[in-house]
Amino acid sequence: xxxxxxxxxxxxxxxxxxxxxxxxxxxxxxxxxxxxxxxxxxxxxxxxxxxxxxxxxxxxxxxxxxxxxxxxxxxxxxxxxxxxxxxxxxxxxxxxxxxxxxxxxxxxxxxxxxxxxxxx
Amino acid sequence: xxxxxxxxxxxxxxxxxxxxxxxxxxxxxxxxxxxxxxxxxxxxxxxxxxxxxxxxxxxxxxxxxxxxxxxxxxxxxxxxxxxxxxxxxxxxxxxxxxxxxxxxxxxxxxxxxxxxxxxxxxxxxxxxxxxxxxxxxxxxxxxxxxxxxxxxxxxxxxxxxxxxxxxxxxxxxxxxxxxxxxxxxxxxxxxxxxxxxxxxxxxxxxxxxxxxxxxxxxxxxxxxxxxxxxxxxxxxxxxxxxxxxxxxxxxxxxxxxxxxxxxxxxxxxxxxxxxxxxxxxxxxxxxxxxx
Amino acid sequence: xxxxxxxxxxxxxxxxxxxxxxxxxxxxxxxxxxxxxxxxxxxxxxxxxxxxxxxxxxxxxxxxxxxxxxxxxxxxxxxxxxxxxxxxxxxxxxxxxxxxxxxxxxxxxxxxxxxxxxxxxxxxxxxxxxxxxxxxxxxxxxxxxxxxxxxxxxxxxxxxxxxxxxxxxxxxxxxxxxxxxxxxxxxxxxxxxxxxxxxxxxxxxxxxxxxxxxxxxxxxxxxxxxxxxxxxxxxxxxxxxxxxxxxxxxxxxxxxxxxxxxxxxxxxxxxxxxxxxxxxxxxxxxxxxxxxxxxxxxxxxxxxxxxxxxxxxxxxxxxxxxx
Numbered sequence: 209x210x211x212x213x214x215x216x217x218x219x220x221x222x223x224x225x226x227x228x229x230x231x232x233x234x235x236x237x238x239x240x241x242x243x244x245x246x247x248x249x250x251x252x253x254x255x256x257x258x259x260x261x262x263x264x265x266x267x268x269x270x271x272x273x274x275x276x277x278x279x280x281x282x283x284x285x286x287x288x289x290x291x292x293x294x295x296x297x298x299x300x301x302x303x304x305x306x307x308x309x310x311x312x313x314x315x316x317x318x319x320x321x322x323x324x325x326x327x328x
Numbered sequence: 329x330x331x332x333x334x335x336x337x338x339x340x341x342x343x344x345x346x347x348x349x350x351x352x353x354x355x356x357x358x359x360x361x362x363x364x365x366x367x368x369x370x371x372x373x374x375x376x377x378x379x380x381x382x383x384x385x386x387x388x389x390x391x392x393x394x395x396x397x398x399x400x401x402x403x404x405x406x407x408x409x410x411x412x413x414x415x416x417x418x419x420x421x422x423x424x425x426x427x428x429x430x431x432x433x434x435x436x437x438x439x440x441x442x443x444x445x446x447x448x449x450x451x452x453x454x455x456x457x458x459x460x461x462x463x464x465x466x467x468x469x470x471x472x473x474x475x476x477x478x479x480x481x482x483x484x485x486x487x488x489x490x491x492x493x494x495x496x497x498x499x500x501x502x503x504x505x506x507x508x509x510x511x512x513x514x515x516x517x518x519x520x521x522x523x524x525x526x527x528x529x530x531x532x533x534x535x536x537x538x539x540x541x542x543x544x545x546x547x548x549x550x551x552x553x554x555x556x557x558x559x560x561x562x563x564x565x566x567x568x569x570x571x572x573x574x575x576x577x578x579x580x581x582x583x584x585x586x587x588x589x590x591x592x593x594x595x596x597x598x599x600x601x602x603x604x605x606x607x608x609x610x611x612x613x614x615x616x617x618x619x
Numbered sequence: 620x621x622x623x624x625x626x627x628x629x630x631x632x633x634x635x636x637x638x639x640x641x642x643x644x645x646x647x648x649x650x651x652x653x654x655x656x657x658x659x660x661x662x663x664x665x666x667x668x669x670x671x672x673x674x675x676x677x678x679x680x681x682x683x684x685x686x687x688x689x690x691x692x693x694x695x696x697x698x699x700x701x702x703x704x705x706x707x708x709x710x711x712x713x714x715x716x717x718x719x720x721x722x723x724x725x726x727x728x729x730x731x732x733x734x735x736x737x738x739x740x741x742x743x744x745x746x747x748x749x750x751x752x753x754x755x756x757x758x759x760x761x762x763x764x765x766x767x768x769x770x771x772x773x774x775x776x777x778x779x780x781x782x783x784x785x786x787x788x789x790x791x792x793x794x795x796x797x798x799x800x801x802x803x804x805x806x807x808x809x810x811x812x813x814x815x816x817x818x819x820x821x822x823x824x825x826x827x828x829x830x831x832x833x834x835x836x837x838x839x840x841x842x843x844x845x846x847x848x849x850x851x852x853x854x855x856x857x858x859x860x861x862x863x864x865x866x867x868x869x870x871x872x873x874x875x876x877x878x879x880x881x882x883x884x885x886x887x888x889x890x891x892x893x894x895x896x897x898x899x900x901x902x903x904x905x906x907x908x909x910x911x912x913x914x915x916x917x918x919x920x921x922x923x924x925x926x927x928x929x930x931x932x933x934x935x936x937x938x939x940x941x942x
Binding site: 241244245248249250252253254256257260261286287288289290294 | 621622623624625626643644646649707708709711
């Protein structure tokens with residue numbers, strides 16, 4: 209049986225490999241920033257931020273994350289969940305983001321702190 | 329028993345680093361593998377105390393001979409890892425709470441008993457569910473409308489005399505002789521469920537972005553952004569100091585340590601940017617008042 | 620629609636809310652059309668007073684630094700300061716607030732970076748990276764550097780945070796596009812928090828090097844500035860001259876402490892001796908007045924005003940205070 213981490217790795221590699229050139233920089237940059245943003249702003253606010261400011265790359269990352277953690281309605285759940293579910297969702301998303309961060313570097317070639325390129 | 333409790337009270341963020349991280353933080357703070365509880369390695373603390381000891385004779389008999397002749401005899405003091413006892417967590421009311429959990433308190437209780445401390449509260453209250461927490465009383469500094477809100481976690485508060493007893497006891501140790509601070513601690517003391525504690529330990533520590541800028545353009549260098557984790561100011565750690573008489577007896581050991589910790593010490597990593605300025609305090613030992 | 624967790628949707632800030640927590644996690648709707656919620660958030664955070672517990676903590680902090688052997692000097696912000704503007708935040712314009720207390724501060728790493736940067740840019744050959752002076756102060760990949768830069772914490776007692784806006788009048792021009800600035804570009808105000816106040820800069824290390832570092836910092840504060848928006852004049856600080864110990868004040872403090880330590884039963888017997896000492900004290904009128912006030916307060920506290928009212932020494936004290 210695959211561990212959660214292995215399952216994440218395979219699925220997220222496939223997702224990140226599908227990111228096109230026009231979204232590459234923004235997607236990678238968001239993947240690097242999101243973990244710390246979740247710690248500072250909390251899962252609910254951090255996901256809302258990606259929705260509001262992330263453009264098409266952000267929407268793609270949200271959809272990918274929702275699929276990876278198996279929670280189709282991730283953003284709404286992050287707001288409405290009770291305490292236990294909220295903590296579990298946060299942990300799942302943070303664990304998945306370890307892989308998004310890695311593949312942002314290795315697959316997309318985006319380093320932490322790199323310019324987002326398509327910033328408004 | 330030749331053991332005393334040691335309390336470490338961080339005045340600036342404390343970085344007890346482990347090197348490379350596996351998670352999303354580049355430089356995480358050290359944690360116990362099994363429990364995830366942050367700690368300052370005893371060896372690191374012992375090294376700082378040894379360096380601070382300017383009396384050469386005391387240094388060699390208490391801490392052991394200098395490296396060149398280290399094989400000749402062992403030191404007379406052992407210092408355990410200093411484990412987190414209270415984590416300051418940002419609060420919607422009362423600015424911050426000093427948070428702990430049943431598991432942490434029970435571990436601490438074993439240390440306290442080992443050190444022969446007899447007045448420590450022996451009853452640890454356990455929140456009935458993850459969404460509940462215990463506080464000293466319903467009017468205390470961090471409670472509003474029956475709730476404690478830590479970061480964005482909503483907890484139902486339950487006043488509990490055992491929580492008050494713990495808050496008062498720890499306050500009496502960490503803030504000996506400082507009545508106002510003891511009250512401040514009781515009013516901010518909060519026992520959360522172990523699951524909530526481990527969540528807070530993973531997500532509510534301090535993370536600082538560090539950057540290296542290009543000189544002229546003030547833009548971030550490639551790879552010049554990294555995240556460092558630290559235990560925030562007002563964290564309290566605790567552990568044991570054990571005298572194992574080789575060249576120095578327990579009295580000499582505790583007297584020497586007592587003098588060394590009379591002034592604040594700088595512990596952990598990243599010292600040159602001001603991390604880890606700590607007050608230390610010894611307590612317990614055969615029921616005697618400490619030095 | 621709120622972007623907070625549902626259970627927190629109606630939570631409002633209190634006078635003891637952690638300002639950093641409110642800033643990070645309690646913004647209301649975020650989106651493109653939510654300028655107002657950003658302005659509100661910035662205003663709310665600026666309204667939160669410096670926590671009382673911080674005021675007491677600061678005294679402990681200053682005492683611990685002195686006991687540790689650090690050298691402390693106060694730096695006052697001239698105008699405004701924006702530290703941490705670029706850090707991760709849902710507002711996109713962050714501010715460095717102390718994790719536990721929520722007050723603005725200047726991280727030791729920022730001070731160290733500023734001093735190193737000034738040394739490289741303006742101090743000539745002697746201070747180039749690789750020189751002994753540079754390595755001694757700032758270290759390199761092999762050694763840590765001999766001078767410790769502690770976080771500069773704010774002195775309590777004044778308001779520290781203010782709502783501010785960056786007005787980008789010519790966004791296209793600044794993005795490097797070719798159009799020159801034209802008056803018809805609509806201003807695009809971005810709210811953020813700026814800080815002011817006095818900050819305790821603390822350094823430790825060999826005295827000579829600490830002194831040299833303070834000199835470097837004093838110049839860097841004025842010429843480079845700290846934090847963001849330094850080209851708009853933000854982040855300038857004036858390093859205050861070390862406050863000389865006031866011998867008058869010391870003398871007065873000493874006597875006041877003795878007076879205050881008197882037990883009520885001792886007052887009748889000993890107050891005249893203190894009065895005698897007070898009369899002979901060679902200090903300025905301000906300090907003399909403080910001591911007189913302390914003695915009178917003690918007499919009243921001991922319930923002996925009635926018995927003392929007719930005495931010459933007591934009248935002398937009252938006359939001095941009435942002056």
